[in-house]
Amino acid sequence: LELLDRAARGFAELGMTKAHSEALRGLASVQGNYLNRHDDALETFQRALTLAIDAGDGRGEGHILSVLGALLSRLRRHDEAQAAFERAVVLLRAAGDHATLAKALNNLAYLHVERGRYADAVPVATEAAAIADPATQSAMLVAIRCTSAIAYAGSGRGDQALALLAVDEQELA
DSSP, X not given: OHHHHHHHHHHHHHTOHHHHHHHXXXXXXXXXXXXXXXXXXXXXXXXXHHHHHXXXXXXXXXXXXXXXXXXHHHTTOHHHHXXXXXXXHHHHHHHTOHHHHHHHXXXXXXXXXXXXXXXXXXXXXHHHHHHSOTTTOHHHHXXXXXXXXXXXXXXXXXXXXXXXXXXXXXHHO
């Protein structure tokens, strides 16, 4: 934590806005996801977002919003999480960052599943699966298929859910 904080301050002193914003994103993630310092994390995320927005770094803003959305989802602040994921998707799609976009889409789909909105989750998860790179994101594809399977099962499409899970079993064997 101390190293991340020092790195963020160092980048700020050097005027390296993108690096400063990325360091703050990492710091916020550790604060919120590993240390359960949620208030500190939310404040740090806000600082990172402000830097990214001021720098016109849409990709960076999208990445921050995606990670922030995950934390907000964990905190059961679903409306805020959904807004963060939706904005992240727009920004990451515009930036052409397919790897982070696939993760943001899967997180949004899973949020829909958590809220019982299975029919809303299916197209989002389907898009995530379509853009994830099998060569570099095989674990993400397994996660996306699991999210899709839950969404299919919840929306009464059990056969499609079972087919997706069978694929995962073959890949994991």
